[in-house]
Amino acid sequence: MVTLNSFLVLGAILFCIGLFGALSKRNAVAILMSIEIMLNAVNITLVGYSSAFMGHTHGERLTGQIFAIFIITVAAAEAAVALAMIIAIYRRRSTIDIGEINLMRW
């Protein structure tokens, strides 16, 4: 039986995996992937809540699913921009290690 709890726990676990990856990885592509995992964790959470709100009105109940579609769209645009930037950096520096992309320090 898939209950709201299953959705939320899965979402939380995925979010934590993404969070850990975004903080610990040094490869720009891996960081991008981690951020995408975080966004998808949010999607799962939203859809989970949306399916749990059975008693509410139609509009409110669908909000979570529509929000998830917005997030999917934005995540795609974000990945496109990020990959373009990563390629531009790789062409100049031959590295996508964010530890080495560091000309500016205070």
Place this chain on the structure above:
Amino acid sequence: MLNTPFTYMPTGADWLRILPELIVFGAALLVLLADLFIPNGRKGWLAMVCLLGVIAALIGVGYLLSNGDSQTAFYGMISDDTLALFSDLLILFAVGIGLLYSPGYIERHAVTRIGEYYGLMLLAALGMMLMASATNLMLIFVGLEALSLSLYILCAIELTRFRSQEAGMKYFILSSFASAILLYGMAMLYGSTGTTSLSGVQAFFAPGRHPFLATSGYGPLLLAAMGLLGVGFCFKVSAIPFQAWTPDVYVGAPTSVTAFMSVGTKVAAFVALSRVFLLALGAQSDKWEPVFWIVAILTMLGGNLMAVVQRDVKRLLAYSSIANAGYMLVAIATNTQHAFSGLLIFLATYTVMNVGAFGIVLALERNDGQGTTLDDFAGLAKRRPGVAAAMAIILFALAGVPPSAGFVGKYYVFQAAIVGNHIDLAVIGILTSVLGMYYYLRVIWAMYFTEPRNVSGGAGAIAATTGMAGEDEGEPEPADAASGASVAPVRAGTATLARPVTSRRSANSRTVVATQAPAESAAPPLTLGTTVALTLAVVLTVALGLIPGPIVMLAEQAARLLGQ
């Protein structure tokens, strides 16, 4: 009832309420389209199209201010209340000034994608306006991403300067990370209230609506929602401890973009933060107020302390923008209608001062992005008295010296804090402002009371000597000769807007420099657009200080939203 399909037909009134946004969007599309037809030599016209679009949008804001109905549109997604129009005004002003700076900057810095540059400037402004006008979490997110995605590209648009790409990359990683956290917060808020509309959330917490809230609160879910939302917003407004990206991005991004984004994103993020926390979550203020109290203190102290040790003026301004975010957070932590109008006044004054300050940096910056350290400012008053005077006025205003815009902003925020029983915040704010005075006045000291030192070596010196040679031959833009052939077509392209101002003064000062300190003079003369923009910023900085009345009235009208 659940089986009736959901329908909502937008009416004409709905479209009218988003008039400024529509105009900016139309102008952005027009620019991207016109870019295909305008030959490479004439891309300067694109800036003209953008500026006309911004002016038209400002007229649209004016129309809505006098004739608008302050209602929400599109099923409660977006509103044309005074708060939204007030922030539209500031954002449009910032993007207008940024666009005026742009032709001169593009011309000098070999930005080859000119059509995309202008299109993205307008789309970033559109995202900011949407975020500030949004009355639904969903639209706040869409606006935020529209502005962020445009700004990532704008930061990284200088393909020949690696710092620019580094800034874009850093901004992308930290900003999208923050967006994900913010989104998780939104999902939690949706989970605890069942709606993403801000008025719906507000109604959910209305007294008596859900009796169990009064006794048990909403427990961990709501706390998690507020925590994640708070972290996400603190990233966006660059509050300490989430400020790490700000200096690098502001320094690395093209200066015309920095001038615009440093104020535009602040306005959008602070207005959205106020809508979410002050308005929607106002009933839960006992839980989030202490957090913002701590963050405000940390940001004021940290921002000012880190600014003190900076030697580069562009970086100093980046830290000063963090410190200013701290003063704005004082208003959030105070959480009264009075403090909210103080926040809006502060945002307005900060906007005019900061676009001016970055404009000066842009005017002095050399083609390699160097030339903005304190040593480069030494003796500036003798070399370029006009620029130095403008910088002095703006820095006095940023330091909060009366009667300037900066003083007005700080006065309203701190006065509201004292009235709102947050004397501690006001005292810390005033003490850190004194600290701020030290580093602002140090720049003025360098400009007026020190002799230029011959410190700039390497590329700067070469650029300078080449520039001098070019000047002797009557080249209109001497410093360009140093940055390579790639600039040439672009330079011709923006000639319409960016005609160099060959005023007597700058010619004289450069002759003096040629005999005294040749390595310092590589910064080219101001373009027409930059001169107009700087004049506008300085005049408004003084005017807001002398006659703050209109902006204060508008801010108080906008803040009335909180009292409803």
